[in-house]
Amino acid sequence: MAALLSAAAISPASWAGTQSVEIDNVSVNNKQTWLKVKGELKGFGKNTSLTLRDADNLDVIFHSEIVKNKRFNTKVQIDDLIYVPCKIAAVANNNTTLIDSADVTDVSACGGYSATLSGLVTDEPIPYASVSVTVNGNTFTTTADENGAYSLTILTTTHETLVKIESSAFDAQTGDEINFVNLLGSFEKVLEDDSHNVTNVTTASYVLTLAANGFQEPTNITELQQAETAVDASQLIELAAVIKLIVDDANYQLPDGYNSIIEFVSSQNAVESFIENTPEADLIAAQNAILADSDLVAGFDESDIPSFYYAIDTAEPGYLSRSGSALKFDATGTGSKLSFTSWNGQAINAGYSWQVANGRIETTYTTPIEQELLTYNIESLTGDQAEIDAFYAGGGVDDQIVFYQSTLSQNYTRVVDGALVDVINV
Secondary structure (H helix, E strand, O other): OHHHOOHHHOOOOOHHHHOEEEEEEEEEOOOOOEEEEEEEEEOOOOOEEEEEEEOOEEEEEEEEEEEOOOEEEEEEEHHHOOOOOOEEEEEEOOOOOOEEEEEEEOOOOOOOEEEEEEEEEEOOEOOOOEEEEEEOOEEEEEEOOOOOEEEEEEEEOOOOOEEEEEEEEEOOOOOOEEEEEEEEEEHHHHHHOOEOOEEHHHHHHHHHHHHHOOOOOOOOHHHHHHHHOOOOHHHHHHHHHHHHHHHHOOOOOOOOOOOEHHHHHOOHHHHHHHHHOOOHHHHHHHHHHHHOOOOOOOOOOHHHOOOEEEEEOOOOOOOOOOOEEEEEEOOOOEEEEEEEEOOOOEEEEEEEEEEEEOOEEEEEEEEEEEEEEEEOOHHHOOOOHHHHHHHHHOOOOOOOEEEEEEEEEEEEEEEEOOOOOOEEEO
């Protein structure tokens, strides 16, 4: 009992002598159908509130009732529980200074996992959205507040099961459903970090992950990781920008025939038609707004910088990437990049210093990386119209243009914190 009490919380001192909760025993019947808790409330009047909680996590409540007499003999049907706790805490009047705990006896298996998820429903914050979390076939629900913030305790019997957060709100003007999804990964990931937003980015990632998995939702972490490897990073950020325009910009709305965000973005043809009819400047502006919004991109903390990253460049849809880098991050704030220039095989082995600023990894090379590169367009090399005109006046070139580039630094913004594959904007 003493381990569950906070000395600062025991006030007034007279409570300890006049009111107490005492559990006689906690057991499970032979058929493993009922959890039984017997005990006594001492020093209380009639109609005292009693809650049974997981003694290892008092936020998890298994049962609540009003006890009319001093004695209580509570039976909870096991089928109604997500898991059977190994130790029960009985709390009077929701006051955790009035508490007793005891081990559960005669149970064939006990224990589970719990976490209190919290975060934002946001594209820009969406107030009062309904939020549901599905884990291991069980669904937990709550409602976000006026700022789009939610908090919800979830339970499961295994940390390997996948966790999916869904949110729903309705556009006051059109009546269209603004529904977002975040397929987090395993419950183990939630135990490591319990703060997760539900956004246009996570929704785009979810839709593309399903498409990569044969339009079926992954059922385990292996399927999810495999599907993530097939998600195109450029397509993801473009799809997130499409969602942002529809939700935030009064000049855009769901096309006719679609009543929800998920329904629309799940149709590749509909999305492609929308992009074709949207000014490129609007899409780019929406993408830049996403990358600059720390509530929409996953970002980095000092504590979760990987010691090693394989950074694979995005290829054109339908093609394999032919370039990438191996990035090493040392705890001392130094690191190194191993790569090559894909067209001529020029080796790159560059050291750098790094730091995390505003959730972004900023690297500065000890010696600038000098590369010989190719391009088809003079416009990619200069914005000086006189130089561009002179180039074409001289006949241009029939083949690619060779140019030289010095790279002094590179910054990495994590857009999606995946189960296996992160999406990074460089």
